Amino acid sequence: MSLLVIGTVAFDAIETPFGKTDKILGGAATFISLSSSYFTKKVNIVSVVGGDFPQENIQLLKSHGVDTEGLQVLENEKTFFWSGKYHIDMNTRDTLETQLNVLEKFNPAIPENYQNCEFLMLGNLAPAIQKQVINNLKQRPKLIVMDTMNFWMEIALDELKETMQLVDVLSINDEEARLLSKEYSLVKAAQKILTMGPKFLIIKKGEHGALLFNKKEVFFAPALPLEDVFDPTGAGDSFAGGFIGHLAASKDISFENMKRAIIFGSAMASFCVEKFGTEKLQHLTHSDIEHRVQDFIDLVQFDIELDIES
């Protein structure tokens, strides 16, 4: 089924303990689209770039089967730019520079061809724009997944809460879950957030894995212990892409299938961090992904016989 992805398409300049890059391809919608393209070939993107955005980047998305009709090019403007520096623990980073550029004028028009999308992935953007996208769809998608971040909780909490009312799955990290719920315990945080709109909550814990909650159940997916995390940029978006990509491909939005989707998402995130930017996500094979998922299975698989009935 078709998947609509909204989010930034950007230039990133990244510095990590392992090296630094000039302006390279980045942005939430870029990572989400590339990642989900390994699961479904009906990926549509709505975003905006400037006249400085290289045609080869658009070709890269197209070569992964991503429909770029909804990628607006504002010829006289510049593409959104973010620059950041990671610390040794790779869990914290400093933003060195943010140039909103085209994002200041972004009006997320939905091409007619995209109107029938059944899966909608709202990548991190101003919550008011995320809401506008939902309102611009003539028919509500079967599943809406929303990613957001602490920044919006601090400057646009009311809009964030409004948009949350409209979505099925919210994806945030542990720090954001605590900020949003004012609860330290993630279990309590999840219970509270699940009264705020979403029926499912994903709490991403970076190198410590991810939790999936609904009101009754909880599932934990580990992160793969890696020799080196080279560049965490885009890991959360690659995760989201694998998650919704698997759901869109399998057309099953049960909790059981969301568990599988979380594992596929975690696998995609584990690839993402192995190289700078989108480099690793550009050249994966189906077999690479299956072997990586097998690594996750091996990592947590154990076999205990209990006397009680399960």
Place this chain on the structure above:
Amino acid sequence: MSLLVIGTVAFDAIETPFGKTDKILGGAATFISLSSSYFTKKVNIVSVVGGDFPQENIQLLKSHGVDTEGLQVLENEKTFFWSGKYHIDMNTRDTLETQLNVLEKFNPAIPENYQNCEFLMLGNLAPAIQKQVINNLKQRPKLIVMDTMNFWMEIALDELKETMQLVDVLSINDEEARLLSKEYSLVKAAQKILTMGPKFLIIKKGEHGALLFNKKEVFFAPALPLEDVFDPTGAGDSFAGGFIGHLAASKDISFENMKRAIIFGSAMASFCVEKFGTEKLQHLTHSDIEHRVQDFIDLVQFDIELDIES
């Protein structure tokens, strides 16, 4: 098979965001013995207390089937005392006071009855004393597990490295693994530490679970997401007790069985943190433990069919 536990038996005074205690029963060997007693009834303890140690605490250990012949009572001395305060994240704590007392004169004599032990758990103590215990055994146990902490890495690294040469399994936390190996990546840290003596390494990550490594394999056990962590004191020792208790009971020291042991250890740790001190560990049933292990199974269980052969 019989299990020999070495470590402190102590008084703790604990302050957490949820409350504070006067002097209550604590100490590594206490938590390890109580926890392992739910798995095997042949638990022998070697430790030392002062004349101020209440008989009822010794009775408590005995009522759990722990043989206390090796628990020396120095009538004219005082029991080891530790006092600490936890921060809101429960992962960091300040030591408020440490009174070594009887520990300053501790000579870990092994009763003749304990000489045939097949499983040895070296709770956190000065590495020189841990080594002395191994040397005081006429026959090497089938499996030696060593717990230690950053304190000894800082003040007794040479002795620590000597003792490490003599053990099969080392159990430390993530921060300690980084300190000991001088590697940030836990995968690289594990590879390095596994060249320093132990054949197996457990890296405890508190609320983020635990990793088990040998030179070829890795296993990850999650921690159970809890509504509240009430008091983390003794969680690592309860983990160690469940781990070695299961191994001693099942007499199987394969990697596969160590995975199960890690899950049992994680279950015991999850109980420990739900109340102050040893309170929760005093009154568990076999059924409590099985249901808790089932919670771990449910937490990580997923089912993905891959095209590749596993």
